Amino acid sequence: MKRRIEAFTEGSFDLCIIGGGITGAGAALDAATRGWRVALIERGDFASGTSSASSKLIHGGLRYLEYGHLRLVHEALIERGRLLRNAPHLVQPLPFVLPFYQGQRVAPWKWRLGLTLYDLLAGRENIARSRRLSIRRVQSVAPPIRSHDLRGGALFYDALMDDARLCLAVLRTASRHGAIVANYVEAVGFEKHQGTIIGVWAEDRLTGQRILIRCRAVLNAAGPGVDAVCRLAGEVGEPRLQPTKGVHLIAPARGHRAACLLLHPRDGRVFFVIPWYGKTLIGTTDTFAEPGPAVLQVLPDEVAYLLEGYNAYFEETLRSDEVMGTFAGLRPLIRARPGEPSSLSREFCIHEAAGGLVTALGGKYTTFRAIAEAIVDRLAAILGESGHCRTVGLRLVGAPKAPWAEFLAEKTAAIAKGFPVDTDSAAHLVRRYGEEVDAVLAKMCDVPDGFARVHPEEPDLIGEQRWQRDEEMAIQPADFFLRRSRIGMWRRDVLSEPEA
Numbered sequence: 001m002k003r004r005i006e007a008f009t010e011g012s013f014d015l016c017i018i019g020g021g022i023t024g025a026g027a028a029l030d031a032a033t034r035g036w037r038v039a040l041i042e043r044g045d046f047a048s049g050t051s052s053a054s055s056k057l058i059h060g061g062l063r064y065l066e067y068g069h070l071r072l073v074h075e076a077l078i079e080r081g082r083l084l085r086n087a088p089h090l091v092q093p094l095p096f097v098l099p100f101y102q103g104q105r106v107a108p109w110k111w112r113l114g115l116t117l118y119d120l121l122a123g124r125e126n127i128a129r130s131r132r133l134s135i136r137r138v139q140s141v142a143p144p145i146r147s148h149d150l151r152g153g154a155l156f157y158d159a160l161m162d163d164a165r166l167c168l169a170v171l172r173t174a175s176r177h178g179a180i181v182a183n184y185v186e187a188v189g190f191e192k193h194q195g196t197i198i199g200v201w202a203e204d205r206l207t208g209q210r211i212l213i214r215c216r217a218v219l220n221a222a223g224p225g226v227d228a229v230c231r232l233a234g235e236v237g238e239p240r241l242q243p244t245k246g247v248h249l250i251a252p253a254r255g256h257r258a259a260c261l262l263l264h265p266r267d268g269r270v271f272f273v274i275p276w277y278g279k280t281l282i283g284t285t286d287t288f289a290e291p292g293p294a295v296l297q298v299l300p301d302e303v304a305y306l307l308e309g310y311n312a313y314f315e316e317t318l319r320s321d322e323v324m325g326t327f328a329g330l331r332p333l334i335r336a337r338p339g340e341p342s343s344l345s346r347e348f349c350i351h352e353a354a355g356g357l358v359t360a361l362g363g364k365y366t367t368f369r370a371i372a373e374a375i376v377d378r379l380a381a382i383l384g385e386s387g388h389c390r391t392v393g394l395r396l397v398g399a400p401k402a403p404w405a406e407f408l409a410e411k412t413a414a415i416a417k418g419f420p421v422d423t424d425s426a427a428h429l430v431r432r433y434g435e436e437v438d439a440v441l442a443k444m445c446d447v448p449d450g451f452a453r454v455h456p457e458e459p460d461l462i463g464e465q466r467w468q469r470d471e472e473m474a475i476q477p478a479d480f481f482l483r484r485s486r487i488g489m490w491r492r493d494v495l496s497e498p499e500a
């Protein structure tokens with residue numbers, strides 16, 4: 001995937017997409033695989049907005065059953081199954097432990113009923129049936145969970161991903177199908193003819209160059225920024241989104257082999273403890289986002305809230321000075337009942353404005369493929385295009401043909417034998433690049449110290465940066481260390497210039 005700004009001015013596009021998060025990436029892939037000429041611009045780096053700050057779950061959302069969102073949960077569970085097949089290197093099954101405590105907001109029978117429904121809604125896409133756990137089995141979760149008032153629990157399955165890399169894989173797959181995509185290009189205005197949009201004015205933020213991208217349709221996929229893009233197109237009126245802020249902590253590995261779904265002791269909200277890249281993710285908060293440049297700053301109160309939640313459940317307590325990193329994201333939620341962030345709609349809808357701007361509102365990461373299908377179907381109706389969606393069984397770049405477990409074991413052994421890397425780093429390369437790992441290794445051989453670790457305690461290797469620069473459009477240090485690799489999220493000291 002190469003950054004070629006001049007390609008945006010070569011002829012006219014069927015669709016120009018504003019926003020390189022998962023919503024824009026999904027739409028680019030859907031439209032490109034239907035044979036459309038697609039342009040996608042992202043003002044920062046790909047996935048630098050909400051799509052790198054999620055809880056990393058590809059899930060049905062067990063807690064949405066509380067609000068009766070059966071259709072939403074069913075759709076997400078079906079999409080979860082498809083992603084496990086289409087991107088097995090980036091999305092993997094994750095066991096969850098759900099402990100039941102005396103006197104909690106949700107009674108054990110309700111959880112059991114919810115889990116039975118969850119299994120049923122997944123149908124043939126279920127990973128494995130949920131089951132009851134005895135008190136002793138819940139306690140055997142490492143690290144030990146608090147036993148006071150414990151009444152047993154349940155085990156169920158969802159899936160875990162690397163959000164920024166999944167978004168990148170979707171974009172690179174779209175690019176292979178002909179989409180022209182670039183990061184650091186911002187939509188700054190619209191070209192209109194008799195009130196109808198016929199192009200997007202864009203600025204290359206690396207050079208300051210302004211270009212006009214001519215197109216038949218424009219998709220506003222700016223996530224929490226969609227209202228600003230609507231205003232840019234001349235729309236007036238109330239904002240359509242009410243973003244809420246979600247904070248996560250990254251803590252050292254605590255031996256969590258399964259994720260935990262827990263209820264916060266202060267307000268009864270669901271929060272998660274998730275093993276991720278050998279670390280522990282704890283999140284999330286859910287508060288109305290205060291507009292302004294500091295909106296994504298993580299506040300001491302937010303850290304304290306999450307630590308309070310964690311420490312209420314685990315015997316080995318976590319101190320604030322042990323937290324290795326924090327991150328915050330904005331949920332692009334559709335405005336709903338005022339006053340209650342958790343009841344805001346996670347649903348998705350498409351808004352069409354008079355000038356022809358089509359805006360994607362809401363949604364969640366898990367359902368990005370279905371959302372993209374709905375968006376492009378709507379655009380096809382507007383443009384009078386025939387053809388149908390081709391992404392249901394479309395494997396993303398890097399997805400191996402062989403069964404994942406087999407592929408992982410065989411490739412890891414072969415790499416550890418054939419290259420100067422240990423098994424940890426070899427497995428890390430296979431998980432990150434899937435079937436493309438051989439091409440990555442070929443590039444790494446050209447880099448001095450390419451097989452040395454970026455940080456002694458992490459499996460990431462210096463030579464990967466050459467691939468990330470050449471094939472994944474990484475430009476700034478944060479692109480390399482926060483999104484192509486993730487170690488800058490918990491090892492801030494690596495956030496310097498890349499070495500390859």
Ligand SMILES: Cc1cc2nc3c(=O)[nH]c(=O)nc-3n(C[C@H](O)[C@H](O)[C@H](O)COP(=O)(O)OP(=O)(O)OC[C@H]3O[C@@H](n4cnc5c(N)ncnc54)[C@H](O)[C@@H]3O)c2cc1C
Pocket residue numbers: 018019020021022023024041042043044045046047048049050051052053054055056057058059185186187188221222223224225229244245246247284328329330331332362363364365366367
């Ligand atoms: C804390 C948190 C946890 C979550 N956890 C999960 C989870 O576990 N599972 C799940 O399924 N979902 C989860 N979600 C929801 C999910 O992450 C989001 O729905 C999804 O990432 C939104 O993607 P997006 O592409 O719409 O927005 P973004 O990822 O924000 O992308 C929009 C992009 O548009 C760009 N942009 C804006 N204006 C312009 C412009 N003028 N020109 C060019 N580009 C522009 C921005 O830079 C940005 O990169 C979570 C959300 C949050 C906040």
